[in-house]
Amino acid sequence: MSEHTVPGSPDELAAALDATGYLPDQGLATAAYLALVMHRPLFLEGEAGVGKTALAQALAQITGRPIYRLQCYEGLEASQALYDWDFGRQLLHLRAAEAAHAADDPARLEASLYDRRFLLARPLLQALEDSPSVLLIDEVDRADDEFEAFLLEVLSDFTISIPELGTVRAQTPPLVVLTSNRTREVHDALKRRCLYHWLAHPDFDREVAILRRRLPEVTEQLAHQVARATATLRTLDLLKPPGVAESMDWATALHTLGARELDPDLAARTLGAVLKYREDTERVQFLRPEALFGG
Template structure:
């Protein structure tokens, strides 16, 4: 699909259920047009991961996701060799030949047949696609450095196999919750956008779009209450995902408005720590006033 403007991209994303503001639509459009990775940073629940999913759906591109975590390495992110199959292949060669050519046998072990592609390698061989590198801030410095060749050249080098280069660059979306600072070397290779929580009108619109059965009153009450929760010093302030969960929980209980009793019964949908729940229960009257 060809997208000619940020406004057109915003409409395209809306068709996939993602209501992008002007800043998000512009950043994503520039990433598409300039063929540059987009580094999305912000608080949890601001729609960073959802943006990549929506781009995949609306542009009709495959989504390949790499979930980062502490200790992630090339074997988990890029490739590894299928050792059991290599061993079987080598035994078959030995059984079928009295004078085995060792060099030829070694070369035959490191071919595409035995290469297990992980997300980064899949993205290079599947492109065009959307590659989501989720929560890069959870990975370590060495993994960031490992990503630089891919972001620079849309290629990686596998020592035993050679270079793998994308025929068409994937659309790369990197996300970070800013649990630590990501190095400048990685950021320099990307366009950057900070995602805020949506304003009240947009959050109401998101709830009504994602939950067709919800009324204007309940959507507004939930959005207002969540915005007030975000102003408290909570261990885990709620994001849009928690707004949706809370509204869906209220609908499941047959509620068409948010009152103190309904809020108390459903706090587990929006708050994830008992300390936060205890603090909020003591303030529910003021929160919903």
């Protein structure tokens, strides 16, 4: 699609995503399309590795928009998401002004210290200024309640007030994609502001299609066997069931070792590509490999 193009329907959006290598189901394509045309944030919830972040990246690609990513974490503050002042450059400017005897007018000097060139824009401000854009707010469930409340205020009108410079308003609201791994419940007030979609693990046929599309060097037989084995692992009540990202890593690791099909011994030796907790690895190794991976 050409730059800044908005697909004309959910089916057109699904086809465009497909062309990038991202294979959405009908529900996800519809939710993403509505977020685009309604200028509403899209809240994506689901297990890690199911493609939430990748969807935002694919949407930026097909619409020709720049993408700005805000990675959330405990203790994240508004200044780290909005803007900060470059104190080092301000200090250099102050010293240069003093050397040039420009400090005789304190009011003028103070105003010059808060010029736009000294402002360090963070992801939220960048997304509003560089319009239209895609704003990815990743793992919002890791942020604190206070940051959630602040985020709700920003998303209500896509406006940021900078006391020293004035108000910044997005000419076109960014396409906002919020993701959550559901480590905690996000407040209803934020969810109500958004369109919501739960991303489940793909079914077998779609996972095979994803592996074949993203990893064309992997044999068809290996892709089928990795998808089937990964689906089996997800039934074992693991601490961290593998997502699509892990199945792709696993298939890539097996291919790197020269595998054209999955055998129990090689599967057991490459579990580190698909399982990320010692307890999960021990649980799987305790079971008969043939029962899990064939043979």
